[in-house]
Amino acid sequence: MIAHVINITEINETKKKSYLHIAQPVTMQTMLDAKNKAVGKVNVELLSIKHQSENINPSEGFIELTPISHYAFEFIPSLKDVPPKPLPRLIDILDAAYKQSKAEFLIYTNLDIGLFPNFYIRIKELIDKGHDAITINRIDIPKVVDEENISYFNPDDIFRQKGKHHIGIDCVVFKRCIIPKLVLNNVFIGFPPIGQVLKSQVEEHSINPIWIKTERLTFHLGSDMSWQQNVKHPYEIANENEALNIYKPQFKKQKDSMLIRIYKKIINKF
Numbered sequence: 548m549i550a551h552v553i554n555i556t557e558i559n560e561t562k563k564k565s566y567l568h569i570a571q572p573v574t575m576q577t578m579l580d581a582k583n584k585a586v587g588k589v590n591v592e593l594l595s596i597k598h599q600s601e602n603i604n605p606s607e608g609f610i611e612l613t614p615i616s617h618y619a620f621e622f623i624p625s626l627k628d629v630p631p632k633p634l635p636r637l638i639d640i641l642d643a644a645y646k647q648s649k650a651e652f653l654i655y656t657n658l659d660i661g662l663f664p665n666f667y668i669r670i671k672e673l674i675d676k677g678h679d680a681i682t683i684n685r686i687d688i689p690k691v692v693d694e695e696n697i698s699y700f701n702p703d704d705i706f707r708q709k710g711k712h713h714i715g716i717d718c719v720v721f722k723r724c725i726i727p728k729l730v731l732n733n734v735f736i737g738f739p740p741i742g743q744v745l746k747s748q749v750e751e752h753s754i755n756p757i758w759i760k761t762e763r764l765t766f767h768l769g770s771d772m773s774w775q776q777n778v779k780h781p782y783e784i785a786n787e788n789e790a791l792n793i794y795k796p797q798f799k800k801q802k803d804s805m806l807i808r809i810y811k812k813i814i815n816k817f
Contacts, residue, residue, distance in 0.1 A: 550650035552594040557601040570659035575606045577661040584664045589671040612643040619735035629781045634737040645726040653723040680753035681720035684760045686710035687770040716742030721749040728752045738786045
């Protein structure tokens with residue numbers, strides 16, 4: 548069995564700026580459609596999780612995990628005096644999936660990442676070939692087609708778009724059993740380098756990982772990256788620091804300042 552977890556969120560005016568009022572239902576509908584297409588070929592379990600304070604119910608066909616009780620800013624001192632953002636820690640999402648699902652493989656994607664119809668079938672093919680970890684890069688699809696916003700009512704408009712390949716990481720498949728081994732600190736969703744951190748940690752505990760960069764398996768509506776500004780957002784800085792703290796013991800042990808400079812370049816790239 549393959550389980551796929553996403554963090555769903557209550558939509559307000561602030562989140563509409565991130566296009567989540569469109570992207571969230573598109574993501575959930577394409578997950579349901581891809582699951583239906585895979586019937587008879589692979590058993591797929593769809594999981595959703597939310598924060599306990601948020602008023603949102605998952606779509607029919609999703610298993611609702613026990614809600615998250617904390618946001619990331621509660622664990623990070625540097626965010627104490629910064630306007631709070633309702634962003635969960637990655638470890639809280641994955642830990643809930645680990646405890647409440649028995650699937651052999653787990654898929655994590657960001658909330659705004661939709662699926663092409665053959666997604667789960669292709670994942671099963673890659674697993675059958677012996678890959679125990681899979682990283683997938685998305686295709687960026689225009690938000691507007693024929694002067695109309697793409698929505699979950701017309702997914703065919705999405706699939707017929709050529710789109711552009713994106714370098715970021717927002718979909719990782721791995722064995723659920725390795726979750727207790729992952730070192731994720733307080734890395735949280737919504738800002739980089741969450742994808743790079745998850746990829747590196749998963750691959751550290753996997754035997755035969757693969758990185759799929761050009762297949763049409765996942766997509767994102769639009770190519771805007773609101774977190775990329777001339778001045779970094781305090782939340783982005785905090786997330787980078789949490790990521791760097793994961794690897795600092797290695798830097799200290801090897802006494803190689805070059806490693807930390809290389810890693811900073813990596814997290815600044817995504």
